Amino acid sequence: MTHLKAASLTTEYRTNPLGIDCKKPRLSWKIISDERGTLQQSYQIQVSEHPTFDTLLWNTGIIHSQESLHLPYEGPDLKERTRYFYRVKVWDNKSRESAWSETAWWETALFAEYDWKAQWITPDEEVIDRLSEPAFCLRKEFQLQNDIASARIYGTGLGLYELYVNGERVGDELFAPGWTSYHKRLQYQTYDITSQLQAGPNAFGIMLADGWYKGNMTWENKRHIYGDRRAAFFELHVRYNDGTEDIIVTDPSWKAALGPVVYSEIYQGEKYDARLEEGFSLPDFDDSSWSLVQEQQMPVGQLIAQENWPTKVTEVIKPIAVFTTPSGETVIDMGQNMVGRIRFFVKADKGTKIILKHAEVLDKDGNIYFGNLRKADQQVEYIAKGIGLENYAPHFSFQGFRYVRVEGYPNQENGLSLEHFVGEVIHTDMEPTGEFECSNPLVNKLQENIKWGQRGNFLDVPTDCPQRDERLGWTGDAQVFIQTALFNYHGGPFFTKWLRDLKAEQHPDGGVPFVIPAVVGGANAAAWGDAATIIPWEIYKAYGDKRLLAEQYDSMKAWVEYMRRQGENEYLWIVGFNFGDWLALDAPSGSYSGATPKDFIATAFYAHSTRILRDAAKVLGKWEDAKSYGLLLENIIEAFNHEFVSKSGRLVSPTQTAHVLALIFDLVDGDVKKRTAHELNELIINNNYHLTTGFVGTPYLCFALSKAGHHETAVKLLLQEGYPSWLYSVKKGATTIWEHWDGIKEDGSFWSDDMNSFNHYAYGAIGDWMYRKVAGLDMDEELPAYKRIRIQPAFAGIHLTYAKAAFESMYGRIQSAWSITADKIELKVEIPANTTAEIVLPFAQTANVSEGGNPLAQANGIYTYKEKDDTVTLTVGSGSYHFQYDNKNGLMVEFTKNSRLIDVLAHQSSAAILDKHAPWIAKPPGIFAMRTKTLQELAEFPEANLTKNQVDALIEELNTIEWKAELVK
Known part of the structure; x- marks a missing residue:
């Protein structure tokens, strides 16, 4: 019996999404088949408001097409707050018809702001200061009838909120409503609370904290970036079996007080006084001492339904050790540099104060190191209520850490029990999609570190680091890592949301801020602003998302036109500020930017973005634009060669990054391309297989080598264990990717305090080459x-x-x-x-x-x-x-340190002579084989330009050696 079915049905990338506001949602499915060579020939979609499909809202009939991704709903207009069921049937190229798929659904939320009945509310500021540090608690008691059919909460808050109904937390999402460009776009969420309600009295509670909206942000200690008061905006719709509804909304009838979260900041941490817990969301709670709230007009932009995957606790890990440092501090080791929070359990006297302070690494003396946190305290303080077993984890703050200093835990001097502490890993709850492993365990650890770095920094926005007073959506970091990111995890909703904020924040002249959402000054740097073109294009390539590409096209075009207007020559970008090859090792003393000229890098990325824009125009059928930007690209490349390539074909910049960009962006051709590739290979070999590249060059380095026929050199770079290299940090015990190649130096000292994150994913971009090439x-x-x-x-x-x-x-x-x-x-x-x-x-x-x-x-x-x-x-x-x-080519033979000299010979000027006399030495790109024996003479041979006598002697010696076919373990 053959097997064919449509499965894994999704709506706008998500399985059974609750609360969307897309009026023409796109449907996708996968096909399961037990036969090879299966292609869909036709499909049929049915949509109904009833799970039995007794009546159909939309029936495509049999559509002859292979399309199974992003098929837009084309039925009658959707209604708000309605669940729609759908199913799919497919026919294949083997004349088979599937059964109907399992039923899937999507549920709409609210489509327009005039559909809302809620009001923005905030505590009466004559009673509660709007600048109060403690979290606001808001509550409302209400009565419900019997026979509740369904109940949904729709709403949002400024800044972060948690919802409670009848004493229970609503949902498991964290840091809602997420971080957007609040003045232009504000997400709201939908919750199904049917099971949490009861006939009779009920209570609705909201807790509000500062978060990204008005909390302390950036190294500049900015506050109130978007507004100076917290507020809530929610409505509860309860539907009964007879079709009637009750609606409970935020309005002036609510009450307010300050809560047990007495202080909470993204960077600084949280202070919680359990003695102030009151059960404020229980229906029988006495709120007679609480104050009224007031309606408040808030400076927010368009309300949009949740676009991103929610942020959640995605894993719980246990600590591996507790120890006392040389300075006498009690420290817990989680065994993994993680992002999230510690949850602990304690029996303690009332008023006992427990303090946790978080850090990433230990110093060379074994003491916990806080220097790289800068102004971020990352401290959590808990005051016990003294009743039974208490447990606590921060509500509105997250930390980046491996090590936790503990103070004040009862009987701490007699040793902590690790059973009382767990680490809750927090990030955007993306679907894992990628796997990689190989025969080198250090590379496998590198892959783990790449994924942990992505998890830690993909917390609603793609941040640069999760621990210090920064944690911002740097555009450059995001674009260099995008391909690796999309392999490891499904990034469709994540980057859809972030790109829409980028477009919203883009300047009228097309410039792109350094960070999105834009909370620091500065914009328009090459390789940073290019996130506007690179990321939409990579999303399109990974998921075929033409709708998002079309949506972002004007933003892409505006960025290219911004670059075009820089300076007097429209084909070169040689003016203005640029970061250059950030943190490259060839940087002049006192500079963070590498030696590659910034105008070289800027013009290279100008060409790269123009090529992407041309190709996007073709995909979208914008043929005039495709022609226009194709011509612009030709002119940029011509100008680049005139400006940055000598008449003899040498690049003006002798850096690794310059050669990488010229090759990977196809800026040179013919003999110049061959010379550039050869020189890049020489730059690596002559540096003993070490790199010098920074944020701009590193993501493309191994690709450029492999593409140019030097895959073996690229592999040796990957496997290099000495500083600087990817595996250097692994050998140093890293469990995430470092910001600096030498974040911890050989002697155990640190690169610096001012900018030395140990969880910074940019250099993890090597993953893309590992997956695609290796x-x-x-x-x-x-x-x-x-x-x-x-x-x-x-x-x-x-x-x-x-x-x-x-x-x-x-x-x-x-x-x-x-x-x-x-x-x-x-x-x-x-x-x-x-x-x-x-x-x-x-x-x-x-x-x-x-x-x-x-x-x-x-x-x-x-x-x-x-x-x-x-x-x-x-x-x-x-x-x-x-x-x-x-394996007739002898690709696997034993390797000795002396064999490396033969390998080098095969890549120097003597390679042709060696290939002629011993063709098994010089293999095609990416392959080399060796015969093994300790040849004392090799130590005396130069690594290039051997005399004929030397070559003849070497070949004669080698030809006397028998093949060894031992597999290297």
């Missing part, structure tokens, strides 16, 4: 969202014996997993239904390759295959494949 999981960008997949592993010789990447795409799971032994090469591939793939098998011959134990000619699901230059290229349909072929 593991070989990539896409054909002509068909976005992995509609056509490209699997092309780049073997790393004796450096890596296997690598595996898997990605849960919009179509389904994709996998590329290869392994090499002394005599066999294997590649295991998964291709989801309704896609096809091109698979490239390096160092293979058609006659040698089997799939599932069968010759290629007999393998099901393989459409074509061809052989060229010891490479077999196949096109295949969906399914799981297992390819095997002989």
Whole structure:
């Protein structure tokens, strides 16, 4: 019996979303099939207000199309506050018809501001100072009838809020309503509280804290950035079985008081006095001493339904140790640099004060280190109420930490019990989508660190760091990491929200602020402002989201036109402020910017964004723009070569970053391109396989090397363990990505106090190269969202014996997993239904390759295959494949330190001579093989320009050595 069905139905990326305000939501699904080569041929969608589909609101009929992503609802106008059920049926290219999918749904919220009945309320400021530090508590008691059918709360707050009904917390979302450009866009949330209500008396409670809205923000100690008073805006709709409704809204009938959260700030932490807990959201609570509230007009922008995934506790981890530092402090080690909060449990006398202070690392003496927090206290203080077992975690503050100093815990001097403490990991609750592993355990740890860094810094906005007095949505950090981010986690809703804020904050002249939301001064830096073009384009490539691309197109165009207007030459950007190659190691003394000229970088990114804009115009059918910006790109490249390339073909800047950008952005061609690639490789080799790049060059460095035929050099960079390198921090015990290559120096001292985050994801952008080049999981960008997949592993010789990447795409799971032994090469591939793939098998011959134990000619699901230059290229349909072929090239042999000299020779001027006399030494890009023996003579040989006699002697010596086929462990 064959199996075919539509599954994993989503609306606007989400499964069964509650409370959306999109009037034409887009529907997507995946296809599950037990046969290879499955393609959707037709689909049918039905939408109804009833789960039984007795009556249909919209029925597409049978639509002949392969489309299964982002199909917009085209039925009658949707009603507000209504649940819509839908199901999908598909037909495939094998004449099979599926059953109906499982029923999915979406539920609308409110579509327009005039639909709201609530009023903004805040405590009467004659009784409660609007600048009071304690959180506001607001409450309302109300009566309900029997036979409650459903109940929904819609609403928002300024700044952060928590909701309570009848003594229970509503939902598990944190830091609502999230951080947007509040003056222009304010999210509201929807909650289903049907099960929390009862016939008779009920009570509704709201707690309000400053948060991002009016709290202490940025290193400049700004307060009240958006407003100077907190306020709430909520309405509860209760629907009865007979169709009638009760509506409870925020209005002047509510009451207010100050609550037990006596202080709470994003950076500084929180102080909580449990003695002030009163059960204010219980219906029988005595609020006679509470004051009234007042209606308040708030300076906020458009109300929009929740766009991003909510922020939640996504994991709970246990501490691994508690110890006393040399300075005598009691410190808990969580074993992981995390973002979130500590929850602790305690029995204590009334008034006992417990203080937790959080930090990322220990200093070289073993003491907890707070220096890099700058003005951020990251301190939590709890005052016990003295009744039974109490438990507490901060409500409106999060910390970035691995270590926690504990003061005041009862009997602390006799040792803390770790059972009383847990770490609650907090971030935007994105769906994990990517996996990577390989034969090098340090690289696997690096991958873990990349993902932890993303989790810690994707807390409603893509922040630069989660611990010091910053935590801002830096545009440059976000754009360099975007491809890695979208592999590891589903970023559709996350970046949809953030890009809309970017567009809202963009200046009238097209300039882009340094941070989004824009809470610090400054705008318009190359590689930072380019987030306006790069991120929408990467979202389109990853998910096929043409609607978002169209929505952001004017913003993209405005940024390119801003760059075009800079200076007298419209084809160069050589004026104004730019960050340059931030934190590059070749920076002059006293500077954070690397040695690569800033105008070189600015013009390179000007070209890059112009190319993206041209390609976006093509996708959107804006043909005049496509032609215009294609011509602009040609002129920029011509001007770039005139300005930054000598007549002999040498780049004016001898830095690694300059060569990387020229190559990766296709700014040079022909002999200049060959020379630039050669010189980049030399820059790495001559620096003993170490990088010098900063934020701008690092994300593209290994891509540029691999693309230019120097994949082996790129792999050696990845595997470099000495400073500076990705694995240096791993060897130093890092569990997240560092801001600086030498955040902790070899002697244990620190780079600096002023800017030294140990959770800063930018350099984690290497992940994208690991997934796409090392593991070989990539896409054909002509068909976005992995509609056509490209699997092309780049073997790393004796450096890596296997690598595996898997990605849960919009179509389904994709996998590329290869392994090499002394005599066999294997590649295991998964291709989801309704896609096809091109698979490239390096160092293979058609006659040698089997799939599932069968010759290629007999393998099901393989459409074509061809052989060229010891490479077999196949096109295949969906399914799981297992390819095997002989390792006839000797790709795996034992490696000794002396073998490295032979490797170097194969890449210097003597490579051609060696290749002629011993072709097994110099392999195609990305592969090298060695015979092994301790050759004392090698130590005396120069690494290049060998004389003929030296080469002949070397070859004669090597030819006497027998092959060794031991797999490196």
